[in-house]
Amino acid sequence: xxxxxxxxxxxxxxxxxxxxxxxxxxxxxxxxxxxxxxxxxxxxxxxxxxxxxxxxxxxxxxxxxxxxxxxxxxxxxxxxxxxxxxxxxxxxxxxxxxxxxxxxxxxxxxxxxx
Amino acid sequence: xxxxxxxxxxxxxxxxxxxxxxxxxxxxxxxxxxxxxxxxxxxxxxxxxxxxxxxxxxxxxxxxxxxxxxxxxxxxxxxxxxxxxxxxxxxxxxxxxxxxxxxxxxxxxxxx
Numbered sequence: 001x002x003x004x005x006x007x008x009x010x011x012x013x014x015x016x017x018x019x020x021x022x023x024x025x026x027x028x029x030x031x032x033x034x035x036x037x038x039x040x041x042x043x044x045x046x047x048x049x050x051x052x053x054x055x056x057x058x059x060x061x062x063x064x065x066x067x068x069x070x071x072x073x074x075x076x077x078x079x080x081x082x083x084x085x086x087x088x089x090x091x092x093x094x095x096x097x098x099x100x101x102x103x104x105x106x107x108x109x110x111x112x113x114x
Numbered sequence: 115x116x117x118x119x120x121x122x123x124x125x126x127x128x129x130x131x132x133x134x135x136x137x138x139x140x141x142x143x144x145x146x147x148x149x150x151x152x153x154x155x156x157x158x159x160x161x162x163x164x165x166x167x168x169x170x171x172x173x174x175x176x177x178x179x180x181x182x183x184x185x186x187x188x189x190x191x192x193x194x195x196x197x198x199x200x201x202x203x204x205x206x207x208x209x210x211x212x213x214x215x216x217x218x219x220x221x222x223x224x225x226x
Binding site for chain 2 (some may be wrong): 004006014017031035042043045048055056058091093095100101102103104105106107108
């Protein structure tokens with residue numbers, strides 16, 4: 001069964017550094033998402049991406065965050081200057097047709113900011 | 115943000131019996147609801163969904179019930195199996211877009 005893959009599985013970085021989290025969505029999917037889960041808290045929506053542009057974003061997704069689909073397969077989340085509170089599991093997801101189409105999640109990247 | 119709540123942090127059930135996981139929501143604009151299962155070190159895995167135009171959806175051992183007037187949905191697993199032991203999340207979205215709002219999760223333990 002096709003799956004969403006994320007790399008790396010664990011990323012450790014120092015506060016203030018830039019990180020790029022990478023995702024390969026399911027190949028025929030059109031909608032792409034980033035969610036995060038801080039330890040002990042709920043899974044939270046960050047951003048959705050369709051047709052090469054952001055379609056929705058949450059309050060969490062401020063100017064420190066950006067997303068890109070640099071080629072036909074990868075989908076990346078960049079955090080420009082990491083803060084301690086950015087430490088979380090970051091999940092990439094994709095869906096086929098958008099509305100009322102279930103999201104398929106990757107296994108996540110654990111980001112640790114020291 | 116408490117728009118989607120799962121009030122039971124954990125549930126323990128004997129193998130073969132029914133597991134009932136509950137979820138409440140407050141946003142009346144939600145019109146699509148999903149259940150996800152999550153094992154440690156993995157991402158959420160889609161289980162089953164229901165649109166607000168229905169009150170029940172069934173897929174094998176899994177049935178989701180939606181009570182719109184009570185703003186309540188439940189997931190029934192019958193019969194429960196030890197491999198069902200995981201954290202279960204309910205999630206909801208509204209007709210304005212695809213953003214999912216998640217509940218806090220319920221840890222299900224199915225004892226052999």
